[in-house]
Amino acid sequence: MHGDERLSYQALEYQANQLSHYLIEQGVSADMPVGVAFERGNTMLVAMLAVLKAGGAFLPLDPAYPNERLSFMLEDSGVDLLLTDSTLTAQVPCPNSIKSVYLDQQIMGSYSTDVPDVEFHQQQLAYLIYTSGSTGKPKGVALTHAGLSMHVQTIGERYGMTPDDVELHFASISFDGAVERWAVPLAFGSRLVIRDQALWSAEKTCDVLVQEGVTIACFPPSYVGPLLDWISYSKPNLKVRSWTLGGEAFTRETYDRLQQVLKPQRIINGYGPTETVVTPMIWEAYAETELSSAYAPIGTAVGERRLYILDPQLNRVPLGMSGELYIGAEVGLARGYHGRADLTAERFLPDPYGAAGERMYRTGDLVRWRDDGVxxxxxxxxxxxxxRGFRVELGEIESKLQLLSGAEHCAVVAHEAPGGKRLVGYLQQTDKAQITEFNEDVLLQRLAADLPDYMVPATLVVLAKLPLTPAGKIDRQNLLAPNWNELDDASYIAPEGETEVLLSQLWKTLLGV
Structure with missing residues (x-):
């Protein structure tokens, strides 16, 4: 359901079948990508299901994304057909080479409501999701029917989904987690409530949670803060039995607030790169579960997936030691990157610990096994x-800064400065009293007690809110560098004596300042 528009399972099935017959008539077939661009609502869901039923692969396009990004996704994916509404022509730029079908102007009543007779194979393309690329251009991840089917079944079982559940669908449709959170409820006969295109206020979200009797709620951690503030103030009668956070780091402060305000039956931290089919790992916590680390663990494998922590030579590391996470699976991996064989070969490797022909995905994430197997x-x-010649892991500094500061969110960025790169720590604090009481010198001293001097930030910046990407993750590129001249002037102590003056001149010459 969306707003006042309610759709039964039978009506959803009939509408999707009718549209799928139309798509087949338009030439949609196996592995053919089809763009899907709608404001959030029931039509968005009908369109994606219809593309799957026709044998094609849907490319979800959020109209709220920048035009340049949407244009790139349409061009790079090679779609020939775009399903959209006539009201979105300005928001979703479509070149003349792509046929736009405006569903608000189409009448599908003459098409059959029967399931189309289409054959599928396991490795057939189901959908394309674009994720950020290191070159600045998004890269398309090609996901299969086998991977999606396996994941929907296994994650639904882990959640304990039933027809009695009601789930609020919240994430942007261009985010891979959004696919899981509509496919799983439908596969298990649950009711799905779709939020509006415009992001709801915490008050509106809370009202819907109560009115619709939502039992499964999934949010990015950055949204949960204001929501908890409102729930703490209004004390609504919620029926939510499971709260999921995912898409970015889940901090201990957020976890503690969830436990304090909600006293939830269960909290889930969902982890996973798009390339491994949404959330290949989850961590489940309950009312009695304590969290002592700066961030929530990422948990254990979902379904038939293999987790390896390896060193640069692909050897397993000892228990408790850090290494890079590799995820292996028979079907729980993407086919690769659309049109990027070079990048696919770089990230999807033969699995030396699996059966012949099986692959593993190199996540690029630094992890370790805890003693409890999490x-x-x-x-x-x-x-x-x-x-200063030392290799530094920014995530380690962020983790320590998070633990010591108690900030809602933290980020550490290396900015160019006179004399070379310098670290800057950014802290998000929405409590004005906490900002007022913030003591940078004390916090830096506490960091220096736990970290080598080259890992201690040169300065700390407190912001009311850290900038976020469209996917809801911290946007480090928009964390601007401080004014180094002002900082250096504020901490400058003039050299005294002949030796200090000489050393000062030598360092100025060496550093070019």
Whole structure:
């Protein structure tokens, strides 16, 4: 359901079948990508199901995304057909080479409501999801029917989904987690409530949770803060039995607030790169579960997936030691990157610990096994930088900063500065009193007690809110560098004596300042 528009399973099936027959008539067939661009609602769901039933692969396009990004996704994916509404022509730029079908102007009543007679194979393309690329251009991840089917079944069982459940669908449709959170409820006969295109306020979200009797709720951690504030204030009678957070780091402060405010039956931390079919790992916590680390663990495998922590030579590391996470599976991996054989070969490797022909995906995430058999996320391998000749893992600094500061969210960025790169820590604090009481010197001293001096940020910046990407993750590129001249002037102590003056001149010459 969306708003006042309610759709039964039978009506959803009939509408999707009718549209699928139309798509087959338009030439949609196996492995053919079809763009799907609608504002959030029932039509969005009908369109994606219809593309699957016709044998094609849907490419979900969020109209709220920037035009340049949408244009790139349409061109790079090679779609020939775009399903959309006539009201979105300005938001979703479609070149003349792509046929646009405006469903608000189409009448499908003459098409059969029967399931189309289409054959499928396991490795057939089901959908394309575009994720951020290191070159600045998004890359398309090609997901299969076998991977989606396996994941929907196994994650639904882990959630304990039943026809009595009601799930609020919240994530952007271009985010891979959104696919899981509509496919799973439908596969298990649950009721699905779709939020509006415009992001709801915490008050509106809370009202819907109560009015619709929502039992399964999934949010990005960055949205949960305001929601918990409102719930703490209004004390609504919620029926939510399971709260899932995913898409970005789940901090201990957020976890503690969830436990304090909601006293939930269960909390789930969902982890996974798009390339491994949404959430190949989850961590489940209950009312009595304590969290002592800075971030929630990423848990254990979902379904028939294999988890390896390996060193650069692909050897397993000892228990408790950190290494890079590789995920192996027979069907729980993407086919690869659309049109990027080079990148596919770089990230999807032969699995030396699996059966012949099986693959594993190199996540780029630094992790370790805990003594209790749960995996802990430590940061990104590609967040490693060199500071003063030392290789530094930014995620390790962020974890320590999070633990010591108690901030809602933290990020550490290496900015260019006079004399070379310098680290800057960013903290999100929405409590104005906490911001007022913030003592940078004390916190830096506490960091220095736990970290080498080259890993201690040069300065800390407190923000009311850290910038986020469209996917809801911290946007580090928009965390601007401080004014180094002002900082250096504020901490400058003039050299005294002949020796200090000489050393000062030598360092100025060496550093070019």
């Amino acid at each position: 995996m802990e996320y430590l940061g990104r391998i590609d967040q490693q930088i060199k500071i």
